[in-house]
Amino acid sequence: MHHTGIEKVVYGVEDLDVAKKFWRDFGLKPVADDSAHAVFATQNNATIEVWSSDDPSLPSPVATDTRSTVREVTFGVRSKGDLKALTEKLAAAGDVREDDEGVIHALDPLGFGFAFRLAQCQPVTPAAIKTNVPGNIKRLNQRGPKFDHASPLIMSHIVYVTDDLETQKDFYVDMLGFKLTDSYPGRGYFMRCADANNHHNVFLLNPGQGKRGFHHLAFELGSIHELFGGGNNMTRSGWETMIGPGRHPVSSCYFRYFKNPCGGAAEYDFDSDVVDDNWQPQEWDSTPENFAEWCLGEPGGIAPSRCYSGRVALSLGTCR
Ligand SMILES: [Fe+2]
Known part of the structure; x- marks a missing residue:
């Protein structure tokens, strides 16, 4: 199996406006926003989706004592062969669903939603960190950086x-x-x-x-x-x-x-x-x-x- 990491996480939330403010302040890039949901991205184009907690398209929450929580995490895979192999393995053991975009969805044994799709995230190339250590000077006549917000990679x-x-x-x-x-x-x-x-x-x-x-x-x-x-x-x-x-x-x-x-x-x-x-x-x-x-x-x-x-x-x- 060749899965590559987290590509998307979907939340059901009680208050969409508060959720949107949190992710903006956290430093994610807004990439979509309408009355039903909003999407935010990291620098490598992994995404957070926030939907109303009562949206019927979402998997059910595992913990029932909160209305705001994660509903599904999507992992990337390298090839259609990986998706096919996972689909066959999951189908033999339980339920698995393929959507119109070829993404496969299922639940783990405790009911947490997960999905796999062809990997879409891109490599990131952040600026080099220049640190000064006696005998190993990387930043001569240059002040160190300061950040007024984060931009998660x-x-x-x-x-x-x-x-x-x-x-x-x-x-x-x-x-x-x-x-x-x-x-x-x-x-x-x-x-x-x-x-x-x-x-x-x-x-x-x-x-x-x-x-x-x-x-x-x-x-x-x-x-x-x-x-x-x-x-x-x-x-x-x-x-x-x-x-x-x-x-x-x-x-x-x-x-x-x-x-x-x-x-x-x-x-x-x-x-x-x-x-x-x-x-x-x-x-x-x-x-x-x-x-x-x-x-x-x-x-x-x-x-x-x-x-x-x-x-x-x-x-x-x-x-x-
Ligand atoms: Fe952690």
Whole structure:
């Protein structure tokens, strides 16, 4: 199987106008907007679609205690042969639907909607980062950059909270062909599309609370300066930080999460690990230190001990 990464994510939302403002402020490019829905794009042309939560064309939400949440994620594949193989495999095990544009749609064992289409996203070529280190000067007589907003390059990963971790992980690995990158054994699995180099495109997490639902969607930025400047813009625009800035030991990235009125959280990332088949998967203990080597908790205070508390990082209920 040759899938390439996340190409599209569809949300059903309670308030379309608020949803549109969030994604504009987050730094996505508006590409379509009418009374029924709106579409926003990253720099590599991956898209977010927001629809009214009661739109009958959307897959049903998994968590029924919120009206705003993700309904479907679309992954790219390299060829029609990949689509055919996936269709046949999914049809043998359950329901799969092909739409008029040749996109195949199905539900995973816990009811989360997914789709596959021929890959349409384009490679991005961000400006080179110039950093000064004694003995390795890249920026002579030149001030460092500042950002008044972010412009996310790609959508990198989606995260679900699950109460049936092994069943769901086996489906993504055995049925869909995802590869395991790292894990919290018995607690969480980081998985990537077979032909993607992102550390993970899907992360499944079981916080042990008997819940299932969408948790967050992550976007990769071009520099730590953009992560700071983009985050400041979100705060200025009235959006609440869920956690960060900080840094994850697993995947190595700097992060900042914002509570998203569309459901769950939206995450800025910078400098995530890039992997291929020579990567050595590692099993990690599920500890606060392995969630964040350091982070800010809520705005205005350093609260690393709270970073991985069930309340902040793992509870689905806190990031809606
Ligand atoms: Fe994440």
